[in-house]
Amino acid sequence: MEIKKVAKGEFVQKPDELKHKIIHVVTGLLRMYLVDDDGKEHIYMFAPEGWTLSDFAAIAESKKSIFYIDAIENSQIEIITKGVDEKIPRTLDEYTDQTIEMMGRRIATLQNRVVMLLSFSALDRYKQFIATYPDIVNRVPQRMIASYLGITPQALSKIRGQKNTKR
Amino acid sequence: MEIKKVAKGEFVQKPDELKHKIIHVVTGLLRMYLVDDDGKEHIYMFAPEGWTLSDFAAIAESKKSIFYIDAIENSQIEIITKGVDEKIPRTLDEYTDQTIEMMGRRIATLQNRVVMLLSFSALDRYKQFIATYPDIVNRVPQRMIASYLGITPQALSKIRGQKNTKR
DNA sequence: AAATGGCGTTAACCTAGATTAATAAATCTA
DNA sequence: TAGATTTATTAATCTAGGTTAACGCCATTT
Structure with a gap:
């Protein structure tokens, strides 16, 4: 390592x-x-x-x-x-507790991501992102958040405009 | 069980x-x-x-x-x-080899699914699906494949038509 | 065999988000 | 600090795929 x-x-x-x-x-x-x-x-x-x-x-x-x-x-x-x-480890004793825990978290994260990509609008994906990763939001440029959400920076910019005026 | x-x-x-x-x-x-x-x-x-x-x-x-x-x-x-x-098991010895293997496969599958949903067109998603799960294709109705791909049955039908005439 | 209901297909129309382009602000670099 | 590059925003236009609707084909039920 x-x-x-x-x-x-x-x-x-x-x-x-x-x-x-x-x-x-x-x-x-x-x-x-x-x-x-x-x-x-x-x-x-x-x-x-x-x-x-x-x-x-x-x-x-x-x-x-x-x-x-x-x-x-x-x-x-x-x-x-x-x-x-x-090869990936084949038996249990080649794994560490930490690895297993990471795998569990990863599956949960990916599952939520698939659900989001399948069934949410761009606006709802954005809302869920800022709710789930509030700290990341302020550490990365908008265009990368857009990329993560599967939309263009322009679309994200438009959504953010709407989101603010609609309240 | x-x-x-x-x-x-x-x-x-x-x-x-x-x-x-x-x-x-x-x-x-x-x-x-x-x-x-x-x-x-x-x-x-x-x-x-x-x-x-x-x-x-x-x-x-x-x-x-x-x-x-x-x-x-x-x-x-x-x-x-x-x-x-x-609670989910917390330490390694609460897991079986089988469970671990399942988790690894699940992560790989989900990862491929996210990549597909993020970056593939409907046509490419369909092609990848029939290449990856050839046996499932003939066991489920089209509308379910469409649902899995994140498109409507009508869109899938159109795609299949195109795919055939384009050869 | 008629009636019912699910399924796939086609077609006309619509819309969320992509594309293209222009501008300004922020950030980097020489 | 001037110039160059990246970023966010806005707006006009375009398009992949959604929506709605109609039709025909099987299955299943009666």
């Missing part, structure tokens, strides 16, 4: 790297995102202090990751590196 | 029940879905043989579930029931 400082804007991972990374954020704030065929960024998740980032699907399927990971703030992180073909 | 037969169309869970359920599918096919404020159904996941269904977020947050679960085919299932306030 490697401890590292990353400056704002610095990359920790790029797609197609030959090693998988599991990144634990000690201080600061990172983001994990993909770039689609049209060159558009889509933020998969933010990771503030205490969160862990990794491409579970890539590790599970022994594929290369499609995600970029970079720092939104100067951060301190711990990195565990594994070969692309290295 | 309770073993049960459920007939096609029969409910296994409805929202707001006072017990959480973890459902393992032995044979057959179930679906887990929610109904939004406009009365529209959104399918969260399908569960054929070997899959496990549960509302992780509700269990993690000790809340009541928002999901319906019912049988698409006559099925045989195993149900584990827990009180709504009953």
Whole structure:
């Protein structure tokens, strides 16, 4: 396990790297995102202090990751590196309590995210985001929140205008 | 743990029940879905043989579930029931290898789903679905696939027409 | 076999959010 | 601190997919 400082804007991972990374954020704030065929960024998740980032699907399927990971703030992180073909632990005693807890939280988060993307309007997604991650809201630019919500910065700007006049 | 037969169309869970359920599918096919404020159904996941269904977020947050679960085919299932306030296991030795494996697969699946919902067009979502779940495609009505993809049955029908003529 | 109800398809119209573009404010950099 | 770059906002226009509605096809029930 490697401890590292990353400056704002610095990359920790790029797609197609030959090693998988599991990144634990000690201080600061990172983001994990993909770039689609049209060159558009889509933020998969933010990771503030205490969160862990990794491409579970890539590790599970022994594929290369499609995600970029970079720092939104100067951060301190711990990195565990594994070969692309290295298998996920197969039995219980290869796991730690901490890993299990992280997995449970991750499933709950992803589940809520899918429900939101499936059934909420852009406005409701935004409301839920600020209710769920009030601290993140003030630490990242609007356009990244828009990207996380699956809408354009322009649409988010419009929504915020409406939201304020409607009260 | 309770073993049960459920007939096609029969409910296994409805929202707001006072017990959480973890459902393992032995044979057959179930679906887990929610109904939004406009009365529209959104399918969260399908569960054929070997899959496990549960509302992780509700269990993690000790809340009541928002999901319906019912049988698409006559099925045989195993149900584990827990009180709504009953805590998720806290330490490793309360887990089984099987549970851990299920969690890993679930994260990978959900991650792929979020990426798809964030960055794919309706057509690409459909293509990815039939590539990933070829067997499910022929076991569920189109309208349910549409619901899973986050589009209307009419939109899916149109897409399928295009897809065929474009070759 | 008629009636009922679910399902898939097609088509006309509509709307939430995307796209494009222009501007101003904030932030970075030399 | 001047210039360059990024960000947020507003507005005009466009479009993927939603909505509504009608029709035909199977199944199931009577």
